[in-house]
Amino acid sequence: MRRSLLAGPVLEVAPRLLGMVLRSTTSEGSVAVRLTEVEAYDGPTDPGSHAYRGQTARNAVMFGPAGFLYVYFTYGMHFCMNVVAGPKGQPSAVLLRAGEVIEGIELARLRRNQPASKKSDRDLARGPARLCVALGIEREGNGTDLLAKNSPIELLDGPGFDGEPATGPRVGLREAADRPWRFWIPDDPTVSPYRPHVPKKRA
DNA sequence: CTGCAGATTATCT
């Protein structure tokens, strides 16, 4: 994977990531997934982006060069991860939403606390928070260079994906929910189900 | 399959 492939406009970079491989290696072992679903976040112009209101401690990685990992914590219990795209200083990123585990499936099952079964294996990395759990990625992964030699989290040229990606609205956002910036591999069973934003009732 | 409630805390206003 060349960094120049990630340094372009995020709406071009996002579909390009479909079929690429992300591998994470820890003391427990390695898990790799083939990416099947992503979403684009275009900082300066996108009210749905964490970078829309400027730089903060949390989103600082998005303001750096392409090819680094932006990990954030949300809903009080989940991690999600993005690949930083776009030219440096123009904050944009691609949320990695789902993948198919192609290596280290036993470790992924252990982390996700799921039994071995063809039915549940499909769910191992189906959704952004599940993807992070399967790969063992938490806040210390924030800022990792995915293209560095011997990086614990690496982005590799995978089988790729020929054909037209499916597109549609992003999942779970309140702001700018209408922009069709979610991309996925059509008919792939590991793609997550669509869920619209639901405001929380208060007591 | 769909829909809803509840969990739980870093982050921003």
Added chain:
DNA sequence: GATAATCTGCAGT
């Protein structure tokens, strides 16, 4: 103080 780029379990179709 309110909210969130979510997940799980449970009930119903």
